[in-house]
Amino acid sequence: MTDQNLITAVRENILYITINREKALNALNKATLAELAEAITFANTTDEVRGVIITGSGEKAFVAGADIKEFSDYTGAQGEELARKGHELVFNAIENAKKPFIAAINGFALGGGLELAMACHIRVAAESAKLGLPEVSLGLIPGYGGTQRLTQLVGKGKAIEMIITANPITAHEAEKIGLVNYVVPQSDVIAKATEILNFVKKRAPLAVSAALKAVVASLNNEGYQVETTLFGECFETEDFKEGVAAFVNKRPSVFLGK
Template sequence: MAYQNLVSTLKENILYVTINREKALNALNKDTLTELADVIEYANETVEVRGVILTGAGEKAFVAGADIKEFSDYNGKQGEELAKRGHQQVFDAIENSTKPFIAAINGFALGGGLELAMACHIRIASENAKLGLPEVTLGLIPGYGGTQRLTQLVGKGKAIELIATANMVTAVEAEKIGLINYVVSQSELISKAEEILNLIKLRAPLAIAAAMKSVIASVNGNDGYGTEIEEFGKCFETEDFREGVSAFVEKRKANFKGA
């Protein structure tokens, strides 16, 4: 698929995805969401992809929200379908991916933009970033998982405060409350994400996928313990487990194949 709103590059097993609508502050319109769905599917199906770095073009915005004009005249049924489709194709698809997604938040992450970042497994923000869910100022609520994921990350009280006031928080405050993992300078943003993924690349891919599946099962109200037990057992059937044990006994670095 030829992308009009994304730039996608695979380099050294890392898929770099940039939302490329800088003049629109990288806002999420229908076409961009369609392209994101496609690139997520590509990441999941491509063995060479070990992780994804998702960011926005320029230095002003990661994603400054959704394209409000596209749904300004929707009725209730259309609004529900909009949210459902977004969940399935993009936001849940990222969270349920077997490949780690890192959001490199290079500026404003508002509304659907913050929801996109929260769907990723790890979040890093530049010092100038500001994050928030301003939907109630439009008479709406977050519709792409924001009420759920924000609560999981920062707790009920803080989530209700941020959603109900529509206040933005700085990157420093976001790190303090657990909304993001790290704050770095703009120039260090991508290299910090690469640093994390390069460490992950040294580990067993199937074990990484199993661990992520178990964590997500827990936060989404599924049987996290049961999932962990099942995935733990499956790991014993992998070549990577045998390689990891052999490398440990032989005091050498493991060479995992993802098998």
């Protein structure tokens, strides 16, 4: 794989993926999503790979969201297509992968970053990490599975609170509500994720794959399609235009509900 936005390496049957856009807080732009899709395919089709760890470069961010400037002028149809392609090529592809994916959350996991972590099968967070879905502050809703996977992980009440307040939570609170599996010092995030996969490597690969498929199958419903449709509709609102303008200009938003 030849990547510009990722650093990838296979060591002892584990594929390590580092999103390498530190200056942009590892935000997910189109190019990065395309490279992630390629890496997921590589993991699924390469016998040498028994598991995958995804992390972000630097100490500040895992992934601090999507690259908002790339879709700031999208229409509703373009927004819906953005979500649909993201689901198909990256987020659902991770959840439905034949190999276990672990998110090593080394810092901020916000918006699309938290959605990426939730698509993974296991999450290990640094003590300093903050996790949240701030999309409503931009006039949007989570569009990469956030409304569905957060609800599955933490329950309806807490998911609604996190999504409609847009307030992030600490790693320790995330562990308490079941959003992450482990909280460790930042220096130990990769080591803990590797430790988990080293156990998995001792188990029967076909059985591991079957177990992943069976568990994910228990969660299948129409919610992802509903989310994708509503995500696209948000792009047609005046509130979305205001939210993005406020974000770009670093000022408070003034939403009118239109």
